[in-house]
Amino acid sequence: MQKLDVQSKDLESIARSGSKLRRMAVRLPTYIADIRENPAWLPMFMFARTLPGRNLHWLTARKPKTEQSSGKSMFHADYRSAVSALKQDGIFTGLHLPQAIHEEIHAYALNTPCFGNFDRRLEFKASDHANAEKQYGRSLLSGHLFDRIMDCDAALAVQKDPLLIDIAKNYLGADAQLITTRVWWSFPTLASEKDRSMASLDKFHFDLDDWRMLKFFFNINAVDEGTGPHVFVRGSHRRRRLKHQLTLLVGHPADDVLGYYGPDSAITLTGPAGSGFVEDPFGFHMGTVPTSKPRLMMEVGFGVSKPSKRRFHGEPIIR
Template sequence: MKVYSEAWRKLFYILSAAIGKPQWFIVFLLGRFRLIRSFYLLLLSFCFHQKFERVDSHSIFKNLDVSRVVTDLREHGIFAGIFLPETVLRDLHQYVDSQYCFAGGRTNLGVRFSNKNELDKIYGKPFYVARFFNISANCPAILKLANDPKVREIASKYIGKPAIYTGSSMFWTYPIRNKSYDSDQQKFSQYHYDLDDFSGVRFCFYLSDVDFDSGPHVCIRGSHRKRSLLHTLNFLSRVQLESELRKVYQDDQFMTLKGQAGFGFIEDTFCFHKGEVPAKRPRLFLQLHFTANNYNRTEYHDYRDPDKLELFDFSSHHASLAAVASEARG
């Protein structure tokens, strides 16, 4: 019964995408086929031959070799080993410390990081994720990264045309056992691939230290080039069981990315990937998304109407609990 209702939910999602975002729906239908993606790249190479931004001397990634990164990305779908300068990391931390994050990505559950455990207790189950919104518009360090000349050049060369920055996702993942209150968010902890566009790439950074116990990101190297037909033709789900993927990919293709705060990697999220559930410590993660086209209705997908963002009101929650208790006491 549950399987059927999940299938209906997905079908509904697909139909609403077809109506609401018809151009992205074409990506959804065709972008999963490698041949079509390669043809798209070929087409772009005719249209945009050499029309990319040139690197000037102001990139914050001084030692990053653009050609090597692009070659590695084409071959493996991932390039690991890009580091945020201390100053940028500090600016990002200062921004995070001054902001509310939204538990489960729900716009009515704004909390401070330090209050998140209290919210879990109130809801009776932990939240797995807490997301930051409107970061592209409000966080200068993120915009600085998104406009960095080397970031732009890598994204454009890989995508095959001047890349469009479509927004960022910045979020905490927390240690949980079993199901979280926001179980819909737990799908990112299972292997899946994303269909951002026919061509796209994400720049990912750890903003907290990440080891095996703090939910590292895992990527299946080379899986952007090789996909079983069964996985490709599954229009109802891009999520796959690890046991199925182990039948297709070699052990050495499963790449667990650990690193200190500031460590980064660049990924074609058409590769199978996931974020492990942290065993002990929460992880703060930032991804900048670049694609050939922007299919969102807003400039940045991290945008949420500020007038509709609500903070969870701990004091009125405690006040109403106290009122209930005193009523019970008579």
């Protein structure tokens, strides 16, 4: 895994974004739906972005009755090392899926139609990406499997693995629960600002899905600089510039973020197929748009609040 060169033209271009109001408008239908379903979502959305509000909620975290599960994990990692790294840096990179697992997920994703740009009306197989763009007359930046991934035994084995549960409960508290399981493609294409914003690509941001969260990410195919790697800013989960707490926007320019946390704080998560990491998504992070080949990624998320029942994990409301 590699540090990000913050002097590169790539990050300079990432720092240039479009209208702030336009970015908010993309997510507005989802925000409204979340408030209607669960009014408690609104105070979380307003106050979890501030360190005082967040720290107060962390005081409610209860220690798990047992620190470690009795089941056998597919990973060769120690939950204590992971929790320690998360507390210090907000990220732990010592995870790797067994070959049989990531190969099964990859094969399943190749053979199962996905949905382009989060829209269930844009259905295609990853191998037909170019033809699908012609058919639908638009660029297709992402392809999500949504609930179809729940028919993949290997994916289910990952989300139920005891190590992931142990890390989540020892970091978030005893009330940690599984809230997201996602597998999706990111494709090299000329994407619009709206599609990049919806996919949370090319813009440093932090997540406000819950008061306390952890997200495990796995590169199902090999990821290099041209495959759209994930980028995380170490230490940004535990300190925050005041102006970044007092704005409704969660996304900020790269020079603004890295000017505060330092150029060496950003790491680019490249690696072979199966390589993985876990992060506190309150830290600044971003995905990047692939330039040479598609990326297939799996996410398993844990939080402390009940997930939405109206739609599959992570699926937005499209206006």
